Amino acid sequence: EAEVAQSPRYKITEKSQAVAFWCDPISGHATLYWYRQILGQGPELLVQFQDESVVDDSQLPKDRFSAERLKGVDSTLKIQPAELGDSAMYLCASRPTPSGTGERPQYFGPGTRLLVL
Amino acid sequence: AQSVAQPEDQVNVAEGNPLTVKCTYSVSGNPYLFWYVQYPNRGLQFLLKYITGDNLVKGSYGFEAEFNKSQTSFHLKKPSALVSDSALYFCAGRGNYGGSQGNLIFGKGTKLSVKP
Numbered sequence: 001e002a003e004v005a006q007s008p009r010y011k012i013t014e015k016s017q018a019v020a021f022w023c024d025p026i027s028g029h030a031t032l033y034w035y036r037q038i039l040g041q042g043p044e045l046l047v048q049f050q051d052e053s054v055v056d057d058s059q060l061p062k063d064r065f066s067a068e069r070l071k072g073v074d075s076t077l078k079i080q081p082a083e084l085g086d087s088a089m090y091l092c093a094s095r096p097t098p099s100g101t102g103e104r105p106q107y108f109g110p111g112t113r114l115l116v117l
Numbered sequence: 118a119q120s121v122a123q124p125e126d127q128v129n130v131a132e133g134n135p136l137t138v139k140c141t142y143s144v145s146g147n148p149y150l151f152w153y154v155q156y157p158n159r160g161l162q163f164l165l166k167y168i169t170g171d172n173l174v175k176g177s178y179g180f181e182a183e184f185n186k187s188q189t190s191f192h193l194k195k196p197s198a199l200v201s202d203s204a205l206y207f208c209a210g211r212g213n214y215g216g217s218q219g220n221l222i223f224g225k226g227t228k229l230s231v232k233p
Contacts, residue, residue, distance in 0.1 A: 004160070006160075040225070040226075041225050041226070042121075042207050042209070042223030042224050042225050042226055043161070043207075043223050044223070045220050045221070048220070056220060091160055091161070093160075093161075103149045103166065103168045103213075105151055105163040105166055106163070106221065107163060108153075108160035108161040108162070108163075109160050110158075110159055110160045111158075111159070111160050113158065
């Protein structure tokens, strides 16, 4: 069964450093999402891509976060500089194009757990 | 503002007993509703969805959920709980109105603990 791949699984960094996370969605999934999940809370959307285009980045802190999906396949989320409050799980999800029968679910990767010291 | 609420932080059930994890929603237009399960240090796994049609939706691992429009609820249920069902469960939803769709909103999660 195809899965969303993410790396690294864990990342420890010091504040003010730069970090980057990588996501490879399920093949053929045009829509890709990055979420941030703080411990004890549900995921919150950071950015949504449709192919290589950003559809929604209204919740992305653009002063320090950036995301790209240059060829419309895999994606990178970057934080520079990292702050203590960025410690969280970063989840990537992908979704196939909705079919004639309706809405399709999002499929999540295992996540990258970030700890900023 | 759209929202999804899970009123219980934790649900404790004995193995073999029925379980219910509660979810209520507030979205614009017709709701699209989902349940996901998360095991420690893992991503979310899709369990089931409600888009339209029958109010009782059947999903993976014996789980089902009942959509109740009048109560704006979408409770997750299982007739007989297993110890291996112990995990964090998330309800999520979004609205569909006039061809526009909002982003998926997640509840804060409910920890299910099934004791032998």
